[in-house]
Amino acid sequence: MITVNAMGDACPIPVIKTKKALGELNGPGQIEVLVDNETAVRNVTKMAENSGAEVSSEKLGEGKYRVNVKVGEGVSVETEQTQRDSENECGCTDEMAVRGNTIVVVSSDKMGEGDEELGHVLMKSFLFAVTQLDELPDKMVFYNGGARLTVEGSPALEDLKNLAEQGVEIMTCGTCLDFYGLKEKLAVGTVTNMYSIVETMQQADRVIRP
Amino acid sequence: MIQTLDFFTPVVDDPYMFGQIAAANALSDVYAMGGVPKVALNIVCFPNCLDVEILGEILRGGADKVKEAGAVLAGGHSVQDDEPKYGLSVTGFVHPDRIYKNSGCRSGDVLILTKQIGSGVVNTAVKAQMASEQAAMETARVMASLNRKAGEAAAGHTIHACTDVTGFGLLGHCVEMAKAAGVTLEIHVDDVAYMKEAKDYARMGLVPAGAYRNRDFADPFLDNGNVEEVYLDLLCDPQTSGGLLFSVPGSEAAGLLDDLRKMEMDTEVSVIGRVLEKQDKLIRLR
Numbered sequence: 329m330i331t332v333n334a335m336g337d338a339c340p341i342p343v344i345k346t347k348k349a350l351g352e353l354n355g356p357g358q359i360e361v362l363v364d365n366e367t368a369v370r371n372v373t374k375m376a377e378n379s380g381a382e383v384s385s386e387k388l389g390e391g392k393y394r395v396n397v398k399v400g401e402g403v404s405v406e407t408e409q410t411q412r413d414s415e416n417e418c419g420c421t422d423e424m425a426v427r428g429n430t431i432v433v434v435s436s437d438k439m440g441e442g443d444e445e446l447g448h449v450l451m452k453s454f455l456f457a458v459t460q461l462d463e464l465p466d467k468m469v470f471y472n473g474g475a476r477l478t479v480e481g482s483p484a485l486e487d488l489k490n491l492a493e494q495g496v497e498i499m500t501c502g503t504c505l506d507f508y509g510l511k512e513k514l515a516v517g518t519v520t521n522m523y524s525i526v527e528t529m530q531q532a533d534r535v536i537r538p
Numbered sequence: 539m540i541q542t543l544d545f546f547t548p549v550v551d552d553p554y555m556f557g558q559i560a561a562a563n564a565l566s567d568v569y570a571m572g573g574v575p576k577v578a579l580n581i582v583c584f585p586n587c588l589d590v591e592i593l594g595e596i597l598r599g600g601a602d603k604v605k606e607a608g609a610v611l612a613g614g615h616s617v618q619d620d621e622p623k624y625g626l627s628v629t630g631f632v633h634p635d636r637i638y639k640n641s642g643c644r645s646g647d648v649l650i651l652t653k654q655i656g657s658g659v660v661n662t663a664v665k666a667q668m669a670s671e672q673a674a675m676e677t678a679r680v681m682a683s684l685n686r687k688a689g690e691a692a693a694g695h696t697i698h699a700c701t702d703v704t705g706f707g708l709l710g711h712c713v714e715m716a717k718a719a720g721v722t723l724e725i726h727v728d729d730v731a732y733m734k735e736a737k738d739y740a741r742m743g744l745v746p747a748g749a750y751r752n753r754d755f756a757d758p759f760l761d762n763g764n765v766e767e768v769y770l771d772l773l774c775d776p777q778t779s780g781g782l783l784f785s786v787p788g789s790e791a792a793g794l795l796d797d798l799r800k801m802e803m804d805t806e807v808s809v810i811g812r813v814l815e816k817q818d819k820l821i822r823l824r
Contacts, residue, residue: 340666343743367747374767375743 471501545625557599563779573632580614638700641718653781656736703780
């Protein structure tokens with residue numbers, strides 16, 4: 329049983345707190361939500377019922393209500409994860425989704441079309457800019473010409489090592505390293521294959537491509 | 539001569555956008571009466587702890603909307619206050635024979651709404667950080683949209699009744715209109731234009747308190763036709779700077795719709811229902 333204390337919280341905070349609790353529950357169980365106004369009772373009820381839970385509520389006293397949310401066996405409650413999936417279908421960019429799973433896909437050691445030298449400079453600068461993001465990406469995938477960036481002598485190596493230290497998973501296409509004869513020179517992250525690359529892209533909520 | 543006044547606290551973070559919305563909302567009262575705004579005065583409350591540039595942006599938004607309305611901004615007044623507030627007092631003109639009232643609905647009329655609804659719900663979702671960027675932008679754009687084109691399109695037609703949809707929600711305004719005219723309004727819930735994703739947010743429980751108050755007010759007058767709960771939430775959702783609701787003779791509805799279309803408005807126009815002889819309930823949902 330989880331207790332959510334949303335006394336003194338204005339709409340829509342009680343709904344957000346309850347939603348979070350449903351996510352924590354992640355299966356059968358009970359949540360009691362304490363709120364101080366009827367709007368919150370109605371909104372929490374609405375959200376929980378639409379998530380598949382059984383809901384009842386009672387007035388405990390003046391300005392005090394309890395909403396009981398019961399998730400039964402075999403009921404699949406819409407948690408933040410499924411929520412995120414459905415929201416992304418409609419191009420959602422809310423905080424949860426952005427935080428969810430962002431990947432950077434680098435397919436060349438140059439950024440953009442045009443002058444080659446400029447392209448190299450831009451790519452180095454792009455990778456540095458990634459290190460400065462408030463929300464770092466979860467994973468970075470390098471393939472084809474991009475494989476030249478994760479190996480010894482890469483101008484962006486420091487930045488990529490820095491990202492790896494901060495928990496960003498850096499993956500480089502093995503076939504590509506082979507092709508360019510760079511397999512022994514990989515200097516940051518791990519070697520990956522096409523299945524992982526496709527899977528990573530498919531599961532990403534957001535893909536950034538320089 | 540028409541004289542109106544309206545102002546409120548910020549509904550969006552962007553000060554320039556807020557200025558536009560507050561001004562569009564204040565100017566709307568003149569259009570809802572069939573008038574044309576001529577002169578506007580700023581009403582400003584602003585805390586001294588906030589950057590004065592923010593105030594500049596709010597005023598710039600307001601001034602742009604007044605200009606778009608073809609009116610003149612002639613000054614205004616500001617006071618220091620804890621929370622920013624902005625709005626306008628607007629003077630407009632209307633021919634006495636052409637003043638729209640909310641009491642003139644007649645059986646056989648068609649109801650036309652000039653903006654999609656759901657801004658209260660979407661703004662609640664924005665506060666919860668659950669709104670998509672798209673939905674937030676659509677709502678801001680619709681709120682900031684002036685009812686000028688709707689007013690101009692209506693000028694060549696017989697308008698039995700008109701109101702602008704605001705804090706009472708669409709149903710609250712419908713109840714008032716039906717009561718005043720002694721008729722029943724039939725609303726076809728699927729035909730009403732809603733903000734994108736507003737239904738999703740309402741189902742998630744992101745419904746503002748005002749919607750429940752409106753619902754409680756409208757309930758005794760309502761034959762709800764067993765429509766899905768989410769429609770009731772949205773029909774009762776308090777609107778900020780909502781559209782105009784026209785009641786026009788059935789024979790003129792197509793002509794007005796045509797003229798509204800020619801205006802190339804940036805909001806969605808929908809035919810939301812019709813006016814019937816008075817029945818048991820003032821509002822019938824279908």
